[in-house]
Amino acid sequence: MAPSKARQRKLARAKLDRQMARRAAKERRRRRLGAITAISVVVLLGAGVAVWALGVFDRDEDSTEAGGESCAWTTQSAADSSRDVGQPPTENIPSEGTRPATITFNSLAPVTATLNITDAPCSVASFTYLAGRQYFDNSKCTEITEEGALHCGDLTGDGLGGPTYTYWDENVPAATDPSAPPSGSVTPAYPAGTIALTSPTPGQNGSQFLIFFKDFNPATPQYPIIGSVATGLETVQEIGKTETVANEAGEKVVPKSDVLITSLTVGEVGATAAPPAPAASASTAS
The missing domain is CATH 1.20.5 (Single alpha-helices involved in coiled-coils or other helix-helix interfaces)
Known part of the structure; x- marks a missing residue:
């Protein structure tokens, strides 16, 4: 096993x-x-x-160059579980603001999201790059996790799928202080609607990500946050009710009916997502 x-x-x-x-x-x-x-x-x-x-x-204005973040991408050897789409740029990455994203699952109402450039510039740059190459389109979300999240972006379904590069963690929530007095209004590390990265090896992110459909508050957070759902959380929550079956490790996390990302697009910095009109059907089965 x-x-x-x-x-x-x-x-x-x-x-x-x-x-x-x-x-x-x-x-x-x-x-x-x-x-x-x-x-x-x-x-x-x-x-x-x-x-x-x-x-x-x-102070010649014409000679002024726009600044930006520098990001490092670690090249990984191509394997059966990888898809080579090249690598994002390394320089002049936007370092502040947000980007809108729109995710359409099967024929359900679309989900719009806000990606946080300020706190995760390289992560958002990678996500934007992959979306621009239709990397996520027509891919399955392979798990509905016990933590209360859709696990998507693993094109092979073996837990190892990703592009031929990886990058480091950004914006991981702080660990809970066990000595702190209890609070009546604790904000979870991953509120419902949070979009975070996940990877088979911590600190080596690729294309896999989570969309939480309920609050999750671990003592030691490990998923880097890249954004949150703006509209359509009810769509994600509805998908979260999909019946699951066991994987090879005996974990009952595999959707019995396919959960398919039919399209995932990312807009320009500072723009607002304009979701497409939903299709007539509302079934999660492909």
Whole structure:
């Protein structure tokens, strides 16, 4: 019997945490070195020269370039469970604002979502890139998880499906403090409507994602949040009622009737989603 996905995540978490810590430490050293270098320039060249070097006297608007986030994509070897659609750009990624997304399941009413660029710029950039290549169109959501979410974006259905690149976690909710006094109004880490990434190996995200149809509040959150449902949560909740059967690991999470993403589109930064008109039928069966 294959180990459950929860166990796979647990076994891989320690290794990925160490890798992420090393990468974070390297980035902090790089920034400190950059700051020290900048200070040295000011001291050596003098305040007047430094001001000139920083461009205070050169404000030609035509020469101004739009800034943006830099994202790193880790190339993965092509396998039976991967689909090669290239990689997103690495530079000048939008770093603030939101993008609208529209997801249509089977012939149900469409679901619109707001993707959070500010808190997850690289994650949203990847999601947008894949959607622009129709990566998700006509793909099945392979699980209705025990945590209360639709598990989508795994094109092979084996838990390993994804593109030929991965990227690091962004915007993972903070762990619950067990010593904190109980609160009468606790906000769950993943409220109903949350859209979050999931992957067979933590910290190596690809195309797989979750749409929560009920609140989920684990002691140690592990899913990076990329957005939330704006309209159509009732559609996701209706799909969440679909009867499930057991997978190879004995987990009763596989939808008995196919849950199909017929289309998934992402709009421009700052735009508002305009959902298409729903089809006449409202069955979750394909």
